[in-house]
Amino acid sequence: MKYFKLLNWSAVLLPALLVLSLLPGSASARTASRVTGIKHWSNPNYTRVVVNLDRKAVFSTHLLKKDPSINVPFRRLLIDITGARTSAGLDKSVPINDGLLKKARVGQYDKDTVRVVLDIESIEDYKVFPLSDPYRIIIDVTGTKAGNEDRPAVREPGPPENRDALPGPTLSQQLGLKVRKIVIDPGHGGKDPGAIGRGGLREKDVTLKLSKMLREKLRPDVQKIVMTRETDVFIPLEERTAIANSQDADLFVSIHINASTRKAASGVETYTLNISNDEESRRLAARENATSRRSVSDLEFILNDLIKTAKTNDSVRLASAVQERVAKNLREKFNTRSNGVKGAPFYVLVGTKMPSILVEVSYISNPQEEKLLRDDRYLDEIIEGISKGLLDYINGTGAV
Numbered sequence: 455m456k457y458f459k460l461l462n463w464s465a466v467l468l469p470a471l472l473v474l475s476l477l478p479g480s481a482s483a484r485t486a487s488r489v490t491g492i493k494h495w496s497n498p499n500y501t502r503v504v505v506n507l508d509r510k511a512v513f514s515t516h517l518l519k520k521d522p523s524i525n526v527p528f529r530r531l532l533i534d535i536t537g538a539r540t541s542a543g544l545d546k547s548v549p550i551n552d553g554l555l556k557k558a559r560v561g562q563y564d565k566d567t568v569r570v571v572l573d574i575e576s577i578e579d580y581k582v583f584p585l586s587d588p589y590r591i592i593i594d595v596t597g598t599k600a601g602n603e604d605r606p607a608v609r610e611p612g613p614p615e616n617r618d619a620l621p622g623p624t625l626s627q628q629l630g631l632k633v634r635k636i637v638i639d640p641g642h643g644g645k646d647p648g649a650i651g652r653g654g655l656r657e658k659d660v661t662l663k664l665s666k667m668l669r670e671k672l673r674p675d676v677q678k679i680v681m682t683r684e685t686d687v688f689i690p691l692e693e694r695t696a697i698a699n700s701q702d703a704d705l706f707v708s709i710h711i712n713a714s715t716r717k718a719a720s721g722v723e724t725y726t727l728n729i730s731n732d733e734e735s736r737r738l739a740a741r742e743n744a745t746s747r748r749s750v751s752d753l754e755f756i757l758n759d760l761i762k763t764a765k766t767n768d769s770v771r772l773a774s775a776v777q778e779r780v781a782k783n784l785r786e787k788f789n790t791r792s793n794g795v796k797g798a799p800f801y802v803l804v805g806t807k808m809p810s811i812l813v814e815v816s817y818i819s820n821p822q823e824e825k826l827l828r829d830d831r832y833l834d835e836i837i838e839g840i841s842k843g844l845l846d847y848i849n850g851t852g853a854v
C-alpha cells in the first residue's frame with residue numbers, strides 16, 4: 455500500500471517539477487498573468503486607459519516628474535505589473551495625442567515584469583485601480599487643456615420665451631433649457647443577458663426598451679442624449695463609464711432590473727456609488743458587476759479613496775429625486791413598493807465625473823413584476839418618473 459502511495463506521488467510530482475524547472479524566469483507560464491490588450495477613450499479633459507489581463511496581478515504605479523528639457527511637471531506614468539507577460543503584438547506604441555497623454559505602450563520590462571508607459575503631455579490628476587472578472591487595470595487621467603476649462607454642469611437659462619403664445623413648456627423643454635447632455639446606460643446586452651425572469655423575460659431587453667423610451671421622452675429638447683448601447687450588444691462596464699466621461703455628459707443614468715432568489719422580493723430602488731450598507735446590496739453589486747462577492751469587498755477597500763473625488767452629494771440628490779418620482783408613480787398605479795436610495799460599489803459608476811445613478815426599476819424575479827415589465831403602461835410610468843426626477847434635480851426641488 456505504502457509502495458503504491460509513493461509511486462503515485464512521484465508519478466504526479468516528478469513530471470510537474472521537471473516542467474517547472476524547464477520554464478525560464480520566476481513568472482512561469484502556469485502562474486504568469488498575461489496582458490491581453492490595452493484600450494483608451496479620451497477627450498481633452500479626460501482619458502481612460504484600460505489594460506486587460508487574463509488573471510489577477512500585482513501592480514505598482516510610478517509618476518516620473520519634471521522633464522527639465524521641455525519644462526513639464528510630469529513626464530511619464532508607469533504601471534509595473536509583476537509576474538506578467540505581454541501577448542504577441544502588444545509591444546507597440548499606441549498614439550493618444552488628446553492633450554493629456556501623448557501615447558501608451560506596453561512592454562516586457564524584464565522577464566517578470568510588464569511595464570505600461572503613458573507619455574504625458576499635461577495632466578493634473580490620475581487614479582489607477584483594478585476591476586475583476588476579467589481582471590483589468592483602469593487608469594483615469596484628468597487635466598485641463600488650455601481653452602477647455604470646466605464648464606458649469608448646468609446651463610444658464612436662455613432668453614425668456616414668448617410664453618403667452620405657448621401652452622407652457624413640456625417636461626423635456628424644461629430639462630433641455632438646463633441640461634446639455636445626458637448619458638443613458640441600458641444595463642447588460644449581447645452575451646450578458648442580465649437577470650432572467652421565470653417567464654423568460656430578459657433584463658437586457660427591458661433595459662434597452664426603457665432607455666429608448668427615455669430618450670424619446672427627453673428629446674428633442676435635451677441637446678444631446680447619448681446611449682451607451684442602442685442594440686443588443688455587449689459593452690464592458692468600464693467602457694460605459696468611459697463613454698460618459700469622454701462625452702463630457704452632465705448626468706449619467708444606468709437602468710437595470712433587480713433579481714433575487716427570494717421570489718417575493720419586489721420594488722424599485724435607486725443606487726449611487728458607495729460602500730454597500732447591507733448584504734442584499736453587496737449581493738446585487740456582485741451580480742451587476744458579474745463578479746464574486748469577494749471582489750465586491752476588494753473594490754470597497756479601494757473605493758474609500760475613489761469616492762472622495764466622486765460627485766457623491768449630487769449623485770445622492772439625483773438618486774433621491776428619481777427614486778421619489780418613480781416610486782410615487784408605480785405605487786399609485788401599480789402598488790409597487792419603494793425600497794429607497796442605497797449605496798453599493800457598482801463598477802459602472804466607478805470614476806464617473808458627473809452625478810451618476812443606477813436605477814433598479816423592479817424585480818424581474820418576482821412573477822408579478824415580471825408581468826408588469828411586459829406592460830408598456832408600467833414602463834411609461836417608470837420613464838415618466840425618471841424624467842420628472844431628473845427635472846426635480848435640475849430645479850433643485852428633489853428630496854435630499
Ligand SMILES: [Zn+2]
Nearest residue numbers: 641648710711
Ligand atoms: Zn443589471
